[in-house]
Amino acid sequence: MLFVVELGTIVSLLLTIAPGLFDATGSRVYYGVITALLAFTVLFANYAEAYAELEGEAQADSLRALQTETKAKQLIEPDTPIEEIDDGDIEIADSNEIEAGEVVFVDEGDVIPRDGTVIEGSASVDESAITGESDPVIRQSGGDRTSVVGGTEVLSDCLKVEVTSEQGESFLDEMIGLVENAQRQKTPNEVAMTILLSGLTLVFVVAVATMFFFGEYLASFTVGFAGLDIAELVALLIALMPTTIGALLAAIRVAGMTRVTRRNVIAKSGRAVEAAGDLDALILDKTGTITTGERVAQDFHSLGDANDEDVIRASYQSSLFDETTEGRSIIDLAEKMNGTKADGGQPDGDAVDEPGAAVEAPRDVDVSLGTESLSEENFVPFSAETRMSGINLPDGTEIRKGAVDAVEKYADSAPGKLRQPSNDISESGGTPLAVAVDKQVVGIIELQDELKPGIADRIAEIQKMGVETIMATGDNQRTARWVADQVGIDEFHAEFGPEEKIELVEDIQADGKLVGMTGDGTNDAPALAKADVGLAMNAGTNAAKEAGNMVDLDSNPSKIIEVVGIGKQLLMTRGALTTFSVANDVAKYFVLLPAILAAAIPGLAAMDILNLSTPASAVTATLVYNAFIIPLLIPLALRGVDYEAQSGAQLLRKNLIVYGGGGLIAPFIFIKMIDMLFVALGVFQ
Ligand SMILES: Nc1ncnc2c1ncn2[C@@H]1O[C@H](COP(=O)(O)OP(=O)(O)OP(=O)(O)O)[C@@H](O)[C@H]1O
Ligand SMILES: [K+]
């Protein structure tokens, strides 16, 4: 399209130099003015594109500024336990010399040399360099918070990190490349739109060319009419072409991506942002997305012949090497209860973590937690597939804890009483974990989580946008139902492992729908990769970050709700400006046609509702409007049209009225005003 405008500019430039060319009759000044206005159109359209590229460079530069060179403490013997590491075990190296697979020690105050996975330790890390968020975050081995980003600083405690990326291939390097690329790359919708615009352009070229020959034909028998003016026909062609939207497409895309980046989300492609705006369904997991994810042990319940001590001891032992949030909290609670008497919380001499610390349910227990002989080799880590974790004691005793249905299947016998207490826990939104010793269920651990503040409102907002909300959780049916009811989610699936999550994504896609999903775990990675919008958490695992097409640097899974809003706004802005642009073109047609053809067909004067001073003034005023509307609309393209959560049909209607109606009227008003200005200034008289 821009090419046609450029050609038109050349034609009118030729006329300016040699006004007699192509039998034209206008003055050199007139053609000069037309040439200048066409050149401005080209300039403004290029400016909008160039702006898009500059913005991409600026974003890439700000990411580049985060890359720092530091010293790394390489571990000579990677297996050295973290608490035994001293100066003799480390070798200082430049961070750029470290290779993937090597293990480094990062102490309090050190900068993490490169991206990696925490393999031992738990520390608070200042990630403000990449997230801008000043609150430190916890990074720890095991669970879903294992990934660390090079350039961030350990504030307290220390970590053993296995480096996962080669020099120049870190998360940031990759993001820089993606951001630079994404700014230039057209999205599939944009490509489709460009093809449509090119098609329209072709139709207009043919139509206007036909008009020229029609003019020649009229001239052959009309006295005093020498044919249509070539420069005026070029002006008509360019006024008719949807130049406005063509020029603004790139700026609209970049503005959308910039808005996403400002929310601390890195979108790997414009396509991802656009897809977010078109989502039909959104899959959210429960723990950590709808709830805070701080699923903490509150109480132990014994069942059958077992007593509280048995349950606490078994829970404690099975959690000793369990580095998940749940596992750590079980250890905390068991240590608190051990040595806390019901009569006043007096410690009785055994190991007490925080003397006098508030305990939810003080018990009269004194458990020998019996951990002396346990070692990590006997530990059975939690997995989302088994939904259990545990330990095998040296004497052969097997202890398992996990989701009630999973433990029931695993155990030989479950006391009949198991159902009632676990249902009670679930029906208040808690998660019961059944504990089994030698395949006999001995009790239940009560975990409690909290809903994220404001989550119900955010879900309602998504639903208002016409997006179906689906919760898929590994937790049990009752807990899932309770949470789903609390937050008003449309549909929920419980007891879902990673396989079922992928199948769910595929099932929805099979209906031709676009699906979004958030996740952080290695187990979410396949489903994240499958989803049309996969928002991975920066704090999550590296597998998830690679699989998703967006990464949230703040690791806030409900951020996808904002991304959906931004995507919708992007699509709406594009829709609104397209409507406006096309309506403009229709209006310009009715201004120009009578002006250009009046000499040939006097009857057309009736169409000239604006009653413009002269045909030359009409052509010039239209071209002024056509060129300057582009820079005038750049701010709107960048800011985005006002947006509120509404269904697609409502939005479409509003769009048509505001931007379609406005687009029809605006040219008439402005062109008339420019014409009046010309009259006042005495031009074209
Ligand atoms: N450390 C653990 N040891 C044993 N069982 C666990 C542990 N953590 C969680 N579980 C049980 O396994 C179930 C499945 O966990 P998973 O992480 O797949 O899903 P979730 O965290 O409950 O839910 P979501 O999919 O919404 O994040 C949990 O609901 C819980 O019953
Ligand atoms: K136009």
Ligand SMILES: [Mg+2]
């Ligand atoms: Mg989980």
